[in-house]
Amino acid sequence: MAEYAAKKLAQMLITVLGVITLVFFTLRLIPGDAASAMAGDTLSGEALQVLRDQMGLDEPLISQYLGFLRDLAMIDLGETITTRIPIADLLLRALPITLSIAMATIVLSIVISIPLGTLAAFMAHKGRNWLDNGLTGAAMIIDLMPSFWTALVLLLIFSLGLGWFPASGQLNWNNPGSVALRLALPVIVLSLSQVATLARITRTAVLEVLNEDYVRTARSMGWSEMRVLFRHALKNAALPIATVVGLSFGNLLGGTVIVEFIFTIPGVGNLLIAGINSRDYQLVQTLIVLYALLFVVINFTTDLIYKTLDPRVQF
Amino acid sequence: MADLSLPATPTRKPSLLAVGSAIARHRFLSHPKVRLALVLLVPILLLTIFAPVLPMQKPLETNLRAMMQFPSIEHVFGTDKMGRDIFSRTLAGVQISLLVGFSVAAIALVFGMVLGTLAGFYGGMIDRAIMTVVDIFLAFPSLLLAIGLVSVMGTGIVPVILAISLADVPRFIRLQRSQVLSLRSRAFIDAARTVDASQYWLMTRHIVPNTLAAMLVAASIAAANAILVEASLSFLGLGIMPPQPSLGNIVRDGQTYLEQAWWISTLPGVVILLIAVGLHFLSDGVRELLDPRSR
Numbered sequence: 001m002a003e004y005a006a007k008k009l010a011q012m013l014i015t016v017l018g019v020i021t022l023v024f025f026t027l028r029l030i031p032g033d034a035a036s037a038m039a040g041d042t043l044s045g046e047a048l049q050v051l052r053d054q055m056g057l058d059e060p061l062i063s064q065y066l067g068f069l070r071d072l073a074m075i076d077l078g079e080t081i082t083t084r085i086p087i088a089d090l091l092l093r094a095l096p097i098t099l100s101i102a103m104a105t106i107v108l109s110i111v112i113s114i115p116l117g118t119l120a121a122f123m124a125h126k127g128r129n130w131l132d133n134g135l136t137g138a139a140m141i142i143d144l145m146p147s148f149w150t151a152l153v154l155l156l157i158f159s160l161g162l163g164w165f166p167a168s169g170q171l172n173w174n175n176p177g178s179v180a181l182r183l184a185l186p187v188i189v190l191s192l193s194q195v196a197t198l199a200r201i202t203r204t205a206v207l208e209v210l211n212e213d214y215v216r217t218a219r220s221m222g223w224s225e226m227r228v229l230f231r232h233a234l235k236n237a238a239l240p241i242a243t244v245v246g247l248s249f250g251n252l253l254g255g256t257v258i259v260e261f262i263f264t265i266p267g268v269g270n271l272l273i274a275g276i277n278s279r280d281y282q283l284v285q286t287l288i289v290l291y292a293l294l295f296v297v298i299n300f301t302t303d304l305i306y307k308t309l310d311p312r313v314q315f
Numbered sequence: 316m317a318d319l320s321l322p323a324t325p326t327r328k329p330s331l332l333a334v335g336s337a338i339a340r341h342r343f344l345s346h347p348k349v350r351l352a353l354v355l356l357v358p359i360l361l362l363t364i365f366a367p368v369l370p371m372q373k374p375l376e377t378n379l380r381a382m383m384q385f386p387s388i389e390h391v392f393g394t395d396k397m398g399r400d401i402f403s404r405t406l407a408g409v410q411i412s413l414l415v416g417f418s419v420a421a422i423a424l425v426f427g428m429v430l431g432t433l434a435g436f437y438g439g440m441i442d443r444a445i446m447t448v449v450d451i452f453l454a455f456p457s458l459l460l461a462i463g464l465v466s467v468m469g470t471g472i473v474p475v476i477l478a479i480s481l482a483d484v485p486r487f488i489r490l491q492r493s494q495v496l497s498l499r500s501r502a503f504i505d506a507a508r509t510v511d512a513s514q515y516w517l518m519t520r521h522i523v524p525n526t527l528a529a530m531l532v533a534a535s536i537a538a539a540n541a542i543l544v545e546a547s548l549s550f551l552g553l554g555i556m557p558p559q560p561s562l563g564n565i566v567r568d569g570q571t572y573l574e575q576a577w578w579i580s581t582l583p584g585v586v587i588l589l590i591a592v593g594l595h596f597l598s599d600g601v602r603e604l605l606d607p608r609s610r
């Protein structure tokens with residue numbers, strides 16, 4: 001196990017280094033340079049040169065790269081170029097919000113999709129396919145709905161129409177109830193597509209296990225259907241389900257950018273959009289690296305969980 | 316010289332031929348999923364092609380006497396703040412969507428086939444070099460990679476196509492490589508090798524044709540996905556910029572007027588969904604036709 005973890009960790013570090021290198025050099029491909037792209041037509045001559053100095057763009061590429069690596073390693077994220085706010089401070093405020101949305105989405109979608117998928121598998125196993133067919137069809141369509149459109153439709157119905165959820169306003173953490181209401185719709189929007197994927201995977205995994213010998217044995221011992229289903233079948237189907245939860249995290253991160261934008265939630269996604277719009281490349285490169293890091297770390301954790309749940313797995 | 320003996324080589328499951336013969340035998344058109352896909356896609360395609368000659372307002376034409384009008388016979392999807400016809404704008408947006416979808420699918424297909432085949436067939440250093448880069452790209456969630464790339468390359472249709480393709484190509488390389496790896500050890504390849512077939516011949520005659528079916532299925536899913544990503548980018552203000560209409564930026568425009576004019580944002584979204592569902596059924600149908608076991 002330790003050897004496996006070390007190998008995976010080494011792989012992960014190589015990927016992370018690759019990610020950082022890729023981001024760094026891609027940003028240097030901007031026509032002209034980052035300083036003139038940032039300034040647009042507003043600066044010229046000396047002012048532009050000052051900006052270039054500040055950004056360290058006149059140093060040799062390799063020392064810029066090493067400096068970038070050193071700063072990241074020491075978690076010195078620098079300041080935003082336009083507003084001179086330490087990026088770490090911005091992240092400290094934005095990251096918990098985005099992570100809350102992501103975690104709430106994962107929990108909600110697991111709570112809904114596992115019973116739903118298990119039930120669909122159970123009914124299909126008994127030869128009653130309507131729930132199964134309905135679920136498969138609905139899951140496909142939900143999966144293909146653009147999330148920004150779903151978000152707007154739900155906003156239209158539940159916020160503007162029925163007035164159940166506030167559509168805007170500050171997040172006041174002293175009042176958890178109001179925060180929950182404010183974040184409810186974004187979480188529901190993101191959960192929809194997660195549930196669509198997860199319920200389908202759960203259904204397939206459980207259906208496969210239901211045909212196994214040990215499930216038949218459990219039945220023949222006279223256990224109740226519920227016990228067979230949840231104790232024996234679902235437990236053994238947990239592996240593919242856990243993997244898909246891990247893998248879908250990347251889509252979820254992309255989704256948070258869109259819902260934060262629509263529901264004007266001050267998370268990392270909105271920070272990214274603001275950074276791109278103000279051409280603040282320092283901020284953008286830090287955030288992109290952060291997103292990739294989050295994703296890689298989650299994948300690494302998923303691999304370890306997988307290995308713990310099923311020691312037979314060889315890579 | 317060796318080539319002379321090759322017609323005797325057993326070739327199993329020539330997939331491209333299967334596609335051709337399936338169409339020829341009308342199996343393609345009678346498959347229920349393909350039919351459903353065509354019912355969804357053909358009208359949208361026809362409307363998009365004939366949009367310029369249809370009797371309706373041009374996409375960019377404003378009409379200040381008909382602002383924010385509810386959908387009617389004259390304006391099927393209603394009008395926006397500047398009195399522009401949403402239906403006409405939607406069709407212009409579909410044109411962009413289809414262009415993006417097909418370009419991305421084609422780019423991903425070509426690069427995925429070439430690089431994936433090289434990696435899978437030769438193995439060793441080539442494989443390691445290609446797959447290291449692929450793994451780095453796969454470390455980014457795809458929408459975020461596209462967002463990051465357009466932030467560097469700028470807005471507009473070409474950067475959007477390139478950004479989405481760059482996010483998709485690694486996935487295609489991976490798929491192609493895994494197909495090539497499993498084909499490489501099959502008996503008919505060994506048979507071809509025993510008669511001294513050249514590597515080029517093996518790749519182009521035996522390996523690539525057998526991987527095409529799965530790649531085409533993946534390509535049609537990639538097209539649907541690219542349409543969704545383009546719409547998302549344009550919605551975020553990072554893709555196709557107004558006044559040039561795209562499904563994403565029409566929805567974005569309407570967001571401000573959601574309460575007064577819900578149709579501006581919602582109806583173009585329905586069209587995106589219909590296209591995505593259509594492409595999905597198409598890929599499902601093609602897959603089932605080529606491999607009846609997967610049903």
